[in-house]
Amino acid sequence: MTASPLAPGWLVHPDDANALAPTVWPSSAERSDGAIRVAGAALADLAAEFGTPLYVVDERDARDRAVAVRSAFDDAFAGVGSSAHVYYAGKAFLCTTVARWMVEEGLRIDVASEGELAVALAAGVDPALLGHHGNNKSLAEIDRSVGVGVGAIVLDSVVEVDRVSQAAERHGVVQPVRLRINSGVHASTHEYLATAREDQKFGIPLADAPDVVAAIRARPSLRFLGLHSHIGSQIFESAGFAEAARRLLAVHAELLAGGEVPELNLGGGFGIAYTSVDVVTPIDEIAADFARVVAAECATLGIPVPVVAIEPGRLIIGPSTVTVYEVGTIKDVVVDSEHIRKYVSVDGGMSDNVRPALYGADYTVRLANRSSDADPALVRIAGKHCESGDIVVHADYLPGDVAPGDLVAVPATGAYCWSLASNYNYLGRPAVVAVRDGAARVVVRRETEADLLSRDTGVTS
Structure with missing residues (x-):
């Protein structure tokens, strides 16, 4: 298979659309039995327990990066x-x-x-x-x-x-x-x-x-x-x-x-x-x-x-965190007479990551709950908000058999995603879960419907 002519020039057509680029993912990220694990925890298990969208922070990775920066500057200036x-x-x-x-x-x-x-x-x-x-x-x-x-x-x-x-x-x-x-x-x-x-x-x-x-x-x-x-x-x-x-x-x-x-x-x-x-x-x-x-x-x-x-x-x-989404609607959109772009919509969007809409920021995406031998297909990961600019990943390749109910993971979302999150369209902001040695704990809980209504003075009991 060759690269889609709709793909940006920098995007390389992958030999394996399941592969995880080590420079982009937390250091602990790996595929095990087809599914992605971070710090020993399967993202699919975390999604089942804590819901989606979900920010997953590798605690050890974040701590190690902090130590690396401190040690590097301590040594250099000493x-x-x-x-x-x-x-x-x-x-x-x-x-x-x-x-x-x-x-x-x-x-x-x-x-x-x-x-x-x-x-x-x-x-x-x-x-x-x-x-x-x-x-x-x-x-x-x-x-x-x-x-x-x-x-x-x-x-x-x-x-x-x-x-x-x-x-x-x-x-x-x-x-x-x-x-x-x-x-x-x-x-x-x-x-x-x-x-x-x-x-x-x-x-x-x-x-x-x-x-x-x-x-x-x-x-x-x-x-x-x-x-x-x-x-x-x-x-x-x-x-x-x-x-x-x-x-x-x-x-x-x-x-x-x-x-x-x-x-x-x-x-x-x-x-x-x-x-x-x-x-x-x-x-x-x-x-x-x-x-x-x-x-x-x-x-x-x-x-x-x-x-x-x-x-x-x-x-x-930034690199210590991954956002997990559930796939919903998928549309093959005919861009011209010869080319199709696959729009994969997820259960979040610009309310949990506004950077693509704000800065045109690029991200990576991979299937999280399974691997697949299907040919790679160019996809655009779209959010569920009422904006055509509500895009999470402008362009990447996923296995062409991506389907509703699959989970996808977007890495490098630790910085300026949760901190810029909003309640647009009255979506609650996602939970943040820290994972270490396979054990997970919520460090910021998911906003509930009750949270969203709590400041509305017109709500009657």
Whole structure:
């Protein structure tokens, strides 16, 4: 069989439509007796017990990825006479269980809202291990963050200098802060994921940093930690990070004349593989590149290497998670006189994974409950919502005998799927199940019909 002419150019026609690309799936994923297992548990069994759609997180895989990132940056920066702080970016996916995993593995937590802060605190995370982001933090949110003792607040605008310093004065504390810089580095990613371009809501211009830092230092209730940069998300190339580091370090060196600048935060945004053709740089190579660039630039400037902080989220939780769906309607749609596209509709969609609709993101899909020798057929995995753009997987190959009642699994759904989930068409958000050594437990329960109606004040008993 040859590739369908309707397939995108990057999609390779598979010799075996049952095969699992190791770069895309959790490290434990395998086929056993035809069915997919993750962390020793059959996805079909999990679907029968917990329902579908269902997010399945491989706990050990997530923990191992967290340790790999921390160890890589610890080793790399120890090698240049410094150290590193790794913050797990909670916006990718946060619940109390995952927050505890991250802290237990030596990471800190980055939160970007009062709700994320509440989750981290409910998990028992030491507030000193938290960093608090946000381009429009409310006065109440700032006051709460300062009041509980958050380790670092990232100032995103000039007005926040006064807001945070006033909150710190009220609480009688000195609040550590970072200053987010719009470096102007144009990351190679989707427009909506690039966060350091000039026409942008985040941060302040690099040229304004010295004046704003002077204003920070003039407040006795604030302690300046350093500059912060985040150039975007789902980035595979290291050049953008290197250029951002160079630009920030030039200002960092200038700021040292006025006082301590102990840290440099280079953000996150490291890409992961969503398809078999995505090539991801190993984390130890990324860390080594960061340390090399920072150390070389510091040597050129004649300054000490600062403590470097990073904020990965997707890199840790994204590949550890698989979403399981049940197949419903299947339609062979005649696209032209010669070609057919098979639409396979599932019991979820843009309410549990909006990224394909929002960014045009590509994903992989495989039959989960069985394997098949049927010839591969080009499929589009469609959701059940009232939108033609409600697509989960734009293009992949499944065995041509895929049928209603089958289960399909979409890997690499740990980041920005549950966290962006909605109740569109009044679908309840799926459960999240953590699996380890074949045993599963619910870490976020499925929303029920009662949940959906609970805030509707017109409901009568």
